[in-house]
Amino acid sequence: xxxxxxxxxxxxxxxxxxxxxxxxxxxxxxxxxxxxxxxxxxxxxxxxxxxxxxxxxxxxxxxxxxxxxxxxxxxxxxxxxxxxxxxxxxxxxxxxxxxxxxxxxxxxxxxxxxxxxxxxxxxxxxxxxxxxxxxxxxxxxxxxxxxxxxxxxxxxxxxxxxxxxxxxxxxxxxxxxxxxxxxxxxxxxxxxxxxxxxxxxxxxxxxxxxxxxxxxxxxxxxxxxxxxxxxxxxxxxxxxxxxxxxxxxxxxxxxxxxxxxxxxxxxxxxxxxxxxxxxxxxxxxxxxxxxxxxxxxxxxxxxxxxxxxxxxxxxxxxxxxxxxxxxxxxxxxxxxxxxxxxxxxxxxxxxxxxxxxxxxxxxxxxxxxxxxxxxxxxxxxxxxxxxxxxxxxxxxxxxxxxxxxxxxxxxxxxxxxxxxxxxxxxxxxxxxxxxxxxxxxxxxxxxxxxxxxxxxxxxxxxxxxxxxxxxxxxxxxxxxxxxxxxxxxxxxxxxxxxxxxxxxxxxxxxxxxxxxxxxxxxxxxxxxxxxxxxxxxxxxxxxxxxxxx
Amino acid sequence: xxxxxxxxxxxxxxxxxxxxxxxxxxxxxxxxxxxxxxxxxxxxxxxxxxxxxxxxxxxxxxxxxxxxxxxxxxxxxxxxxxxxxxxxxxxxxxxxxxxxxxxxxxxxxxxxxxxxxxxxxxxxxxxxxxxxxxxxxxxxxxxxxxxxxxxxxxxxxxxxxxxxxxxxxxxxxxxxxxxxxxxxxxxxxxxxxxxxxxxxxxxxxxxxxxxxxxxxxxxxxxxxxxxxxxxxxxxxxxxxxxxxxxxxxxxxxxxxxxxxxxxxxxxxxxxxxxxxxxxxxxxxxxxxxxxxxxxxxxxxxxxxxxxxxxxx
Ligand SMILES: Nc1ncnc2c1ncn2[C@@H]1O[C@H](COP(=O)(O)OP(=O)(O)O)[C@@H](O)[C@H]1O
Ligand SMILES: [Mg+2]
Numbered sequence: 001x002x003x004x005x006x007x008x009x010x011x012x013x014x015x016x017x018x019x020x021x022x023x024x025x026x027x028x029x030x031x032x033x034x035x036x037x038x039x040x041x042x043x044x045x046x047x048x049x050x051x052x053x054x055x056x057x058x059x060x061x062x063x064x065x066x067x068x069x070x071x072x073x074x075x076x077x078x079x080x081x082x083x084x085x086x087x088x089x090x091x092x093x094x095x096x097x098x099x100x101x102x103x104x105x106x107x108x109x110x111x112x113x114x115x116x117x118x119x120x121x122x123x124x125x126x127x128x129x130x131x132x133x134x135x136x137x138x139x140x141x142x143x144x145x146x147x148x149x150x151x152x153x154x155x156x157x158x159x160x161x162x163x164x165x166x167x168x169x170x171x172x173x174x175x176x177x178x179x180x181x182x183x184x185x186x187x188x189x190x191x192x193x194x195x196x197x198x199x200x201x202x203x204x205x206x207x208x209x210x211x212x213x214x215x216x217x218x219x220x221x222x223x224x225x226x227x228x229x230x231x232x233x234x235x236x237x238x239x240x241x242x243x244x245x246x247x248x249x250x251x252x253x254x255x256x257x258x259x260x261x262x263x264x265x266x267x268x269x270x271x272x273x274x275x276x277x278x279x280x281x282x283x284x285x286x287x288x289x290x291x292x293x294x295x296x297x298x299x300x301x302x303x304x305x306x307x308x309x310x311x312x313x314x315x316x317x318x319x320x321x322x323x324x325x326x327x328x329x330x331x332x333x334x335x336x337x338x339x340x341x342x343x344x345x346x347x348x349x350x351x352x353x354x355x356x357x358x359x360x361x362x363x364x365x366x367x368x369x370x371x372x373x374x375x376x377x378x379x380x381x382x383x384x385x386x387x388x389x390x391x392x393x394x395x396x397x398x399x400x401x402x403x404x405x406x407x408x409x410x411x412x413x414x415x416x417x418x419x420x421x422x423x424x425x426x427x428x429x430x431x432x433x434x435x436x437x438x439x440x441x442x443x444x445x446x447x448x449x450x451x452x453x454x455x456x457x458x459x460x461x462x463x464x465x466x467x468x469x470x471x472x473x474x475x476x477x478x479x480x481x482x483x484x485x486x487x488x489x490x491x492x493x494x495x496x497x498x499x500x501x502x503x504x505x506x507x508x509x510x511x512x513x514x515x516x517x518x519x520x521x522x523x524x525x526x527x528x529x530x531x532x533x534x535x536x537x538x539x540x541x542x543x544x545x546x547x548x549x
Numbered sequence: 550x551x552x553x554x555x556x557x558x559x560x561x562x563x564x565x566x567x568x569x570x571x572x573x574x575x576x577x578x579x580x581x582x583x584x585x586x587x588x589x590x591x592x593x594x595x596x597x598x599x600x601x602x603x604x605x606x607x608x609x610x611x612x613x614x615x616x617x618x619x620x621x622x623x624x625x626x627x628x629x630x631x632x633x634x635x636x637x638x639x640x641x642x643x644x645x646x647x648x649x650x651x652x653x654x655x656x657x658x659x660x661x662x663x664x665x666x667x668x669x670x671x672x673x674x675x676x677x678x679x680x681x682x683x684x685x686x687x688x689x690x691x692x693x694x695x696x697x698x699x700x701x702x703x704x705x706x707x708x709x710x711x712x713x714x715x716x717x718x719x720x721x722x723x724x725x726x727x728x729x730x731x732x733x734x735x736x737x738x739x740x741x742x743x744x745x746x747x748x749x750x751x752x753x754x755x756x757x758x759x760x761x762x763x764x765x766x767x768x769x770x771x772x773x774x775x776x777x778x779x780x781x782x783x784x785x786x787x788x789x790x791x792x793x794x795x796x797x798x799x800x801x802x803x804x805x806x807x808x809x810x811x812x813x814x815x816x817x818x819x820x821x822x823x824x825x826x827x828x829x830x831x832x833x834x835x836x837x838x839x840x841x842x843x844x845x846x847x848x849x850x851x852x853x854x855x856x857x858x859x860x861x
Pocket of ligand 1: 561566584585586587588589590591592593
């Protein structure tokens with residue numbers, strides 16, 4: 001028995017040290033080096049840069065604030081409407097919302113150009129007019145549309161946990177639909193509203209693709225940071241810009257931590273349907289939310305309709321005809337990119353989830369203080385702009401002691417550690433459902449830490465692990481910001497190719513790639529959910545029964 | 550009758566959960582609906598407060614047909630088993646919530662809420678957060694929140710089942726007091742017959758969505774209408790032909806020539822339950838704890854009183 005325990009102890013320490021060091025090295029160190037070097041490097045100082053480019057900050061904040069307000073407002077409408085409709089409709093609409101989750105982030109902008117751009121299908125072909133679609137209004141509209149889905153999915157997940165008897169109580173006391181929504185539902189959603197507002201704000205600040213594609217002459221921090229690296233090779237300027245972006249993002253982050261605690265387990269939109277609310281379908285909120293939702297879903301329909309149409313047609317004398325030409329055209333851009341993207345996504349999903357679950361094992365099950373700190377460091381990439389993370393890698397790993405720039409391993413490491421932020425959150429939700437006594441039982445019966453992992457921790461969280469993996473897979477398939485500066489020719493990823501061809505005006509090829517990414521993600525979701533429903537039945541008893549009645 | 554239910558039928562897809570129920574409740578009385586879990590008690594309440602639509606039948610309250618009204622339009626409030634206090638409001642806000650929908654000034658609403666707190670003996674809790682209340686206190690506030698709007702009818706769905714034994718007894722007692730004080734008409738749902746006995750003016754025994762008997766507690770016990778009521782209410786030793794003997798209707802005396810024999814003894818405190826063998830049959834016997842408990846194996850003399858089910 002002694003020998004056995006010694007081996008287990010060594011494994012335990014080895015895992016603990018490797019995890020801690022890797023998080024410090026691949027998350028903490030890159031962020032640290034960007035701060036140190038951007039502030040100490042010769043060249044423009046942060047202060048002078050900030051003062052001279054105050055307009056950029058103003059523009060970014062302006063767009064971020066308006067987008068935040070609109071996307072939360074739209075998401076609330078979509079959520080309320082969702083709560084009123086029957087399960088059948090919910091299932092259908094959720095597919096819509098989920099498709100937006102597996103789309104590359106700038107699909108909306110791509111659709112926008114093909115529909116409303118200078119040679120757009122609607123403005124040019126249908127209405128015979130040429131309008132100027134570029135500028136802040138386009139950015140705000142596109143960001144609002146694409147952030148609203150995620151916001152709505154988070155809010156729907158939260159709403160599902162609301163006890164219907166709260167609503168029934170209010171009604172029994174005389175509250176009509178509008179009063180129930182105003183007095184009960186919205187106040188209870190408040191922590192969720194704050195969280196999604198902050199996420200939208202931060203995402204809008206960090207989004208460089210939308211302004212690059214449809215911003216026109218409207219300059220913003222994120223897109224200027226991108227241009228600084230890509231067209232001017234001015235990494236120092238990019239670092240200063242990202243530092244500016246980090247300030248509001250960090251403020252947002254601390255608010256986010258505060259309110260995120262108030263939200264219980266959220267499944268990031270992968271949760272199941274809920275029962276339609278026991279409320280009469282009438283009143284101001286109902287009508288308003290249905291109208292806005294209809295507009296929202298029509299916009300999504302239009303968006304994906306145009307993408308599919310662009311991917312499968314050619315224009316012959318002003319008419320669109322079905323054709324596989326765009327797919328054939330896309331081949332020269334893709335080569336081995338598809339395989340590589342899938343491979344990297346698989347690795348990121350698996351390794352990222354494994355690391356995250358082990359972090360949560362130490363921080364939550366073992367209550368280890370240092371690992372709680374490591375867990376917090378791991379959440380940085382969730383909140384700071386993706387380009388910030390990428391630049392950090394560029395800075396940190398282009399010089400001794402660790403030179404990795406230009407290799408493919410740096411891209412893989414980047415996508416793995418970028419997952420940790422969300423994966424630890426998902427892991428925590430999953431682990432919190434295991435009765436702590438299971439771990440005690442293992443030790444009680446003479447088991448070791450390795451037994452805890454092998455016999456309790458991983459078997460009992462395998463569904464959560466599968467979801468976390470899927471999340472890592474999807475987010476790597478659709479990621480762009482963190483890797484755009486790291487990828488060298490010949491090791492491209494699909495989103496990067498797509499972004500590249502959009503900028504060249506090859507919209508049909510971009511549409512093909514968008515469809516491929518969506519399809520790959522949907523297939524993987526199907527596989528993972530198939531696995532979960534197969535393994536689902538026999539695990540129900542493990543989880544803490546909710547409040548018993 | 551103040552509440553008059555006629556031929557109430559409720560089906561889920563093609564399963565009938567309530568079979569044409571008809572009953573009434575007089576003003577200022579408590580009707581307890583008693584039945585095993587799953588027999589349709591909550592469904593019945595949901596038909597009364599309007600959270601589900603009925604398939605057939607009518608509900609009249611104070612002369613008004615309310616069958617088709619929305620819950621918010623009915624002059625009925627409900628106390629749910631899970632309390633369902635609004636977690637984002639404090640005690641006062643919870644109490645005053647229903648008054649928002651009455652034409653009543655905020656000041657008067659406050660006064661009413663304070664008065665209610667006093668009635669509930671919780672004066673010092675006006676600004677307490679819901680999360681800081683104990684289960685019993687939450688139950689009281691939930692009750693107060695439903696009472697404060699002075700509904701014509703108060704419904705309670707197993708309101709005390711999440712409380713511990715002692716508290717449950719206190720709450721039953723308090724509920725009766727408050728009911729007397731406010732002259733409230735109530736329908737109270739429970740699966741606990743002790744609770745039904747101590748609260749109900751009338752008890753409606755239900756099984757599988759059908760009314761088995763409506764009577765006072767005493768009436769149910771002394772003249773059960775059918776086998777279900779007999780078996781569900783109290784204990785009994787069944788004989789043939791619808792005859793039965795209640796365990797307390799058997800008197801045993803230690804007697805070495807007696808033809809009964811103690812098989813088991815179960816000490817309960819104020820009472821002692823015995824299992825005796827008498828004429829090749831086993832009987833349950835309940836005695837008050839007045840004499841020294843009889844040991845297993847003791848021979849006893851047995852005297853008893855046979856009751857008979859009223860044949861329909
Ligand atoms: N929404 C529903 N759909 C289908 N069957 C239901 C529904 N609600 C209740 N039932 C069925 O109706 C019966 C009565 O339920 P309920 O009224 O909750 O019983 P009780 O409150 O007496 O325990 C049960 O068999 C239950 O399965
Ligand atoms: Mg019930």
